[in-house]
Amino acid sequence: VKIPHLAVIIPAILLGVAPAMAAGGFVHGPRPESSVFDPSGILSAENKREISEPLDLIRASERIDILVIILPTIGNTPPQNVANSFAEAWCENEIHAIVLHVPGRHDSPWIVPSPSFRRIIRSGTLDETLRQATRRAAAEPTHHLIARAASIEAADALRHWTSGAVLSSEVRLRQQAEARLALEKRRRLIKMSVISGAGVVSFLGLALVWIFLTSRKRGSRHFPGIRVHTRLGAPHAGGNHTVLEFKRPSRP
Amino acid sequence: MPEDKLFSAKRFVTEAIRCPSCEKHLDRDDKWCPRCGFTGAATIDLFGDKPPPLLPILDATGAFSENDAALIQREIQRNQQRFPQFEWRVCTATPGVDASLPLFGFWLLNVCPLLPEETVEQRQWCVLLLIDEPAGRVAVATGYLAETWLPHSRLESALAAMREPMLASRQGQAVADFLATARAALEDSWALADKTRRRKPSRP
Numbered sequence: 001v002k003i004p005h006l007a008v009i010i011p012a013i014l015l016g017v018a019p020a021m022a023a024g025g026f027v028h029g030p031r032p033e034s035s036v037f038d039p040s041g042i043l044s045a046e047n048k049r050e051i052s053e054p055l056d057l058i059r060a061s062e063r064i065d066i067l068v069i070i071l072p073t074i075g076n077t078p079p080q081n082v083a084n085s086f087a088e089a090w091c092e093n094e095i096h097a098i099v100l101h102v103p104g105r106h107d108s109p110w111i112v113p114s115p116s117f118r119r120i121i122r123s124g125t126l127d128e129t130l131r132q133a134t135r136r137a138a139a140e141p142t143h144h145l146i147a148r149a150a151s152i153e154a155a156d157a158l159r160h161w162t163s164g165a166v167l168s169s170e171v172r173l174r175q176q177a178e179a180r181l182a183l184e185k186r187r188r189l190i191k192m193s194v195i196s197g198a199g200v201v202s203f204l205g206l207a208l209v210w211i212f213l214t215s216r217k218r219g220s221r222h223f224p225g226i227r228v229h230t231r232l233g234a235p236h237a238g239g240n241h242t243v244l245e246f247k248r249p250s251r252p
Numbered sequence: 253m254p255e256d257k258l259f260s261a262k263r264f265v266t267e268a269i270r271c272p273s274c275e276k277h278l279d280r281d282d283k284w285c286p287r288c289g290f291t292g293a294a295t296i297d298l299f300g301d302k303p304p305p306l307l308p309i310l311d312a313t314g315a316f317s318e319n320d321a322a323l324i325q326r327e328i329q330r331n332q333q334r335f336p337q338f339e340w341r342v343c344t345a346t347p348g349v350d351a352s353l354p355l356f357g358f359w360l361l362n363v364c365p366l367l368p369e370e371t372v373e374q375r376q377w378c379v380l381l382l383i384d385e386p387a388g389r390v391a392v393a394t395g396y397l398a399e400t401w402l403p404h405s406r407l408e409s410a411l412a413a414m415r416e417p418m419l420a421s422r423q424g425q426a427v428a429d430f431l432a433t434a435r436a437a438l439e440d441s442w443a444l445a446d447k448t449r450r451r452k453p454s455r456p
Binding site: 220221222223224225226227228229230231232233234235236237238239240241242243244245246247 | 257278334376380389396449
């Protein structure tokens, strides 16, 4: 990879930008209008505009903020820290990523998404996606193309994750709602079953009691046995009687 | 189901038995009436010794129409379904103006030969309703086993139910009313008997 504008990088180092960043004392100042921050002028203005325009468009329309930082060196400061410091200073959107390219480093570029993605996307998937994206970008022949490819990879990844995350959260919410509904329905069903079951059992119990009482009432009845004492010398009946006269005799 | 255990009738009923001849109160095991000396043999002199068979409906005077007979038969069946121990007999007769209807009933119950397959016990469970329509009299005579559950007071109410239909010359309905009222009286007797049977006999 050809490193352009060495004349700019060296003064920047000499000015102490990198040591200051490594010490955490870099003053970011206001965010530049462009989505490409290239204080050393590694990229041409044309190249910067070419990278910045689509990123600005995405930022405006989809609220996905991709910021490309191109620095000649970051010293011993971990690239994640450098990217995070720029993100904290300049990125207002929750959905953002920093594309950091340090031309002098063989492991450049880096794509550092906002921490919220770590909560949504599995760590292994995220890291693997970023690793492949940066590998593809690093394969480009020029710094301009590397930065451009990395920014496109970052934008694609964030778009994908954002829609996926929203979808998966929606799906998860829908699933939770459906599960809640199913549970509620099941509870209602159990409640109704218990109530109707109790009703049926009560009805059957009452019906059984009614049948028992009715059968007892309608069944034949036997009187207890009585010890017979014959009287008046009669074998079957002892003369017990009752008479009723309902009119005067009409016969002469 | 009938029980094997035999109870004394006095445990269930306190009403006295009356002599069919002179109406004096009798003890349950008197061999003759202490007042008039009546015994069953006297009825043989009155009514002879060749009685007709005591059929369920013995309509000697032809008082019942076919419908009446069917109505009476239905009521008898209902009574027998409810109280299978009881036997019901209905008899129309004109024993004579001076003849006693109770004595006639007494004679029929004791002298009439048992029907085929009829047992002595069944005869003792008999309730015989006698109707002398021309004389305007009805009477009930009961066997030894039936008299405990249908004492005089209950039979009076059953006979009273006959008055109105008899005056309207609806003999069949009168008998049906008697049978239905007697059935209701037996319900009361059964409830009382059931209660008394469960209670321990009181010590004298």
